[in-house]
Amino acid sequence: MNETLVTVVGNVATEPETTVTATGLAVTRFRLATTTRRYDTERGAWTDGPTSFYTVRAWRTLAGNVKESVGLGEPLVVQGRLRVREDEKDGRRYVSAEIEANAIGHDLSRGVSRFTRASSTAL
Amino acid sequence: MNETLVTVVGNVATEPETTVTATGLAVTRFRLATTTRRYDTERGAWTDGPTSFYTVRAWRTLAGNVKESVGLGEPLVVQGRLRVREDEKDGRRYVSAEIEANAIGHDLSRGVSRFTRASSTAL
Amino acid sequence: MNETLVTVVGNVATEPETTVTATGLAVTRFRLATTTRRYDTERGAWTDGPTSFYTVRAWRTLAGNVKESVGLGEPLVVQGRLRVREDEKDGRRYVSAEIEANAIGHDLSRGVSRFTRASSTAL
Amino acid sequence: MNETLVTVVGNVATEPETTVTATGLAVTRFRLATTTRRYDTERGAWTDGPTSFYTVRAWRTLAGNVKESVGLGEPLVVQGRLRVREDEKDGRRYVSAEIEANAIGHDLSRGVSRFTRASSTAL
Numbered sequence: 111m112n113e114t115l116v117t118v119v120g121n122v123a124t125e126p127e128t129t130v131t132a133t134g135l136a137v138t139r140f141r142l143a144t145t146t147r148r149y150d151t152e153r154g155a156w157t158d159g160p161t162s163f164y165t166v167r168a169w170r171t172l173a174g175n176v177k178e179s180v181g182l183g184e185p186l187v188v189q190g191r192l193r194v195r196e197d198e199k200d201g202r203r204y205v206s207a208e209i210e211a212n213a214i215g216h217d218l219s220r221g222v223s224r225f226t227r228a229s230s231t232a233l
Numbered sequence: 234m235n236e237t238l239v240t241v242v243g244n245v246a247t248e249p250e251t252t253v254t255a256t257g258l259a260v261t262r263f264r265l266a267t268t269t270r271r272y273d274t275e276r277g278a279w280t281d282g283p284t285s286f287y288t289v290r291a292w293r294t295l296a297g298n299v300k301e302s303v304g305l306g307e308p309l310v311v312q313g314r315l316r317v318r319e320d321e322k323d324g325r326r327y328v329s330a331e332i333e334a335n336a337i338g339h340d341l342s343r344g345v346s347r348f349t350r351a352s353s354t355a356l
Numbered sequence: 357m358n359e360t361l362v363t364v365v366g367n368v369a370t371e372p373e374t375t376v377t378a379t380g381l382a383v384t385r386f387r388l389a390t391t392t393r394r395y396d397t398e399r400g401a402w403t404d405g406p407t408s409f410y411t412v413r414a415w416r417t418l419a420g421n422v423k424e425s426v427g428l429g430e431p432l433v434v435q436g437r438l439r440v441r442e443d444e445k446d447g448r449r450y451v452s453a454e455i456e457a458n459a460i461g462h463d464l465s466r467g468v469s470r471f472t473r474a475s476s477t478a479l
Numbered sequence: 480m481n482e483t484l485v486t487v488v489g490n491v492a493t494e495p496e497t498t499v500t501a502t503g504l505a506v507t508r509f510r511l512a513t514t515t516r517r518y519d520t521e522r523g524a525w526t527d528g529p530t531s532f533y534t535v536r537a538w539r540t541l542a543g544n545v546k547e548s549v550g551l552g553e554p555l556v557v558q559g560r561l562r563v564r565e566d567e568k569d570g571r572r573y574v575s576a577e578i579e580a581n582a583i584g585h586d587l588s589r590g591v592s593r594f595t596r597a598s599s600t601a602l
Contacts (some may be wrong), residue, residue: 221351
């Protein structure tokens with residue numbers, strides 16, 4: 111309840127890294143960058159807006175398949191639950207926007223993909 | 234304004250078909266099926282809910298890349314603008330839920346994909 | 357899982373009606389109409405697009421509060437789970453797009469509202 | 480293009496403040512807090528998850544109507560374009576999640592509202 115679902119279309123900004131939690135779950139983490147483009151009615155042209163960065167986490171089977179399939183700079187569509195996280199460390203406050211991914215796919219607006227229905231070994 | 238954006242995670246239910254409009258634009262069309270799964274707190278188990286069908290349309294470069302990459306039965310994540318369309322034909326009313334796709338990708342929850350940044354020839 | 361969450365900004369197209377299910381739950385139902393508006397870059401002006409209709413259902417406390425607060429023609433923002441429903445009746449197939457509402461509010465883009473934190477009697 | 484639309488259901492965490500930009504546009508700004516609630520299948524009960532905070536901005540007519548209608552602590556449904564903003568100030572990096580609102584309404588899951596179709600004086 112009160113979940114904030116979000117879909118972000120963007121590019122992989124850091125190499126996906128997979129770790130295993132203390133309870134034995136695989137999790138893959140990477141940063142995703144998205145830049146809006148808007149039609150400027152005054153200038154009659156499309157222009158780039160600001161870039162937003164998200165930390166994406168994928169778990170279990172999705173973690174393994176993302177690690178195996180996704181590289182730096184590739185275009186993705188990511189759907190998941192959004193959370194704005196605030197942490198304190200050394201007296202400083204850190205804020206980050208995180209997405210716990212439900213589904214991740216290569217954006218076919220930018221290229222072609224060959225899909226194989228085969229999940230990585232679950233951890 | 235007032236666009237209804239939606240993201241659907243589901244499976245390709247009809248073979249994608251590509252046509253070219255009178256004005257020379259490529260459009261690829263297919264049906265997408267999605268089945269909800271809910272945790273039944275009384276039974277303490279996950280159960281299948283009803284299935285919803287959408288007609289998905291992809292245009293231009295996305296049309297070509299979907300045609301080249303996507304086959305019947307494959308799992309996708311589709312983001313786009315939703316429209317509930319009503320038509321009259323032979324005195325009957327037909328309703329369909331259509332998505333004009335912004336982004337389409339193979340769902341890496343269900344398998345692995347190999348991506349190549351290379352768009353099909355634009356029509 | 358695989359829920360399709362959607363938010364629709366539109367107008368109430370039928371008077372909200374409240375009924376009570378066999379199991380004693382209140383449910384309020386109405387139709388919601390939304391019309392897209394797009395900037396036509398060729399004409400340099402905003403134009404109306406097609407109108408989509410949704411059947412919205414609200415349950416329990418939300419059902420009572422909607423019945424008490426919402427009238428025909430009023431502008432709303434509705435968030436909920438989308439389902440495309442197909443039924444057969446007298447040999448004909450009927451399709452409708454339904455939203456099981458999580459949250460409903462009067463759209464403050466179109467007017468002002470006075471809110472009272474007071475739920476209707478739960479059924 | 481590449482807009483990230485999001486809908487957040489939460490509570491007003493700071494008193495809405497309205498200012499006027501150098502170009503004469505009204506903008507109302509407030510913080511919105513949302514706390515997830517999840518069904519814990521092991522414990523068989525709902526529990527609170529973490530709270531996320533968003534900075535919401537409303538412009539023009541919506542700015543005036545929000546100022547007139549919305550108070551601290553009230554429950555809202557907010558739809559808009561999401562941006563994760565990073566600023567530098569005094570050698571520190573500040574991150575915030577901002578929503579440029581398309582539509583804002585009082586959440587009728589939590590109470591009743593009386594709506595009047597009457598826009599505030601546009602600035």
